[in-house]
Amino acid sequence: MQELEVDISEDKLNETVEKRLRKEVNRGVQTIQYQVVTLLTTNGQAPFVTVFMYLNEAKSEQEKYDLAMIIEETLKQRYQGVKNEDGVWITPAFPKLIYVLEEDNISEDSKYWYLTELAAKCTAKRMVPDYISEKVMLQNKIDKNGEGHCYTCMGCRSFLTPYVNEDGKPQYYGRFNQGVVTVNLVDIGLSANRDLVKFWNIFDERMELCHRALQCRHERLTGTLSDAAPILWQYGALARLKKGETIDKLLHGGYSTISLGYAGLWECVYSLIGKKLTEPEGKELGLQIMKKLNDYCAMWKKAENIDYSIYGTPLESTTYKFAKCLQKRFGVIKGVTDRNYITNSYHVHVSEEINAFDKLKLESEFQSLSPGGAISYVEVPNMQSNIPAVLQVIKFIYDNIMYAELNTKSDYCQVCGYDGEIGIVEEDGKLVWECPKCHNRDQDKMNVARRTCGYIGTQFWNQGRTQEIRERVLHL
C-alpha cells in the first residue's frame, strides 16, 4: 500500500480484502458446479463427484473460518439450483454434497449453527446435502492405534477401512477399492425353503462362490503396471509408483479395500421366518446374517491380507434384474417376490409404515455392521415451510446414525410450469410419470429428480425402480 502511495486504514483494508475474497469464492464455487454438470464421462453421464464439507478437517481456526465461507457459498448456490432448457432453476444431481455434523455446528449456540440451518433449507429444496455424524463415525471407525476417524465415502456410500500408512499416519485420501460382488440374500432365503439349518449351509456355499468371484477381481488387477494409468498410479491420484512398477503392494495390507455387497435382507428374513426386520425375531435374524457376512470378510482378510469389507450395494437398476430372476426361479411369493424390485441392503421395506426416528434408530444398528458402505434415508413430504422439523431430524442423525439423508421432492413440468411433485401413474400396464396439473406425460418435457439410493438420478429409471419409487411411504 505504501508503495502504491495509497493511504488506507487497517480496517478498511481488511474489509476490502474480505469483500474481494467472497467474490472470488462465489465464482470459484460456481465454476466447480458448472464444470461438473457440463462435463461428460465416457458413458455420457455427469461424473459422479462428491463434495465433502467437514469443518474439523481444517488445521486452524482461521482455516476453519475460511472453509466455512466456502461451505456457505456451496450451500447457497445449490439452494438456488441450476437452470434447465427453459431457464428455470431446477435440482442438479451432481456434485453430491455431504455435510458433516459436529460439535461446532449441531446446537443453536454453536459457532457454525448458521451453516446447519442453511444445510437444512437446502436439503428441503434440493435433497442434498446428506449428513455424516462425526460423533457416531469416530466411534465406528477406529484404527489399529485406537484412534477414531471421520472421513468421506468414495462415490455415494463406499467407505474405506481405517488405515495407518508406513509413516504411522492415518490415511484416507488417495486410497481406492478393488471392486464389488453382490450376493442376492433373497435367493439364499428362498432356496432354504424355511429351513434355517439348510439356510446356513447354502449361505456357506454362496459365500465361497462370492469369495471366488472377488478373487477374480483381485487377480485381474494383480500385475497391473503403473504405466497403465499414470495419473492414478504415478502422479499421485492414488499413489506415486515408479514407471514399470506393478500396483501389487497397494492391493494388500489395507491400502485398498474389496467389497462383498449384499441385497434384500428384508425379503430374505421374511422368506425364512415370516417376520419383518421391524419385529424382534426378524431383527435378531437380520443382525445374525449381517454378523456372519462380517465373519467371512474377517476370515478372508486374515488369510490373504486383503481388506474385504461388507457393502450395502446401491443396486440402482440391478434391483429389477434380481427381482426378475427371483420370480423366474421361485414364482411370485407374497411379501418376497411380488414386486419388481428387492429392498436395498438392510433397509426397512419402502412400503412399511414407520416414522423417521424409529427407522433411523433401527437401521443404525445394521449400518454399523456394514462398514464397507451403506446409507440410510427417510422419505419426507415437501418440508420447505417446516425447516425446524428438518433440523430435528438432523439433530437425531447426529446422535444416532453415521450416515443418512432426507428424500424430498422438487420436480418441474416444462409444459405448465408446475413446481412440485410429479407423480407416477399406470398406462397399459406400464408405469409412467405424469404432471398432476396439466397431465403432461412427455419425459422430455419435465425435470424429475429422485434418490435412487445415495445418488440423485434425473435420467428416469427402469420399471422395477419406478415401482419402488412409487411405493415409498412417508416417514414424517
Ligand SMILES: [Zn+2]
Ligand atoms: Zn404440467
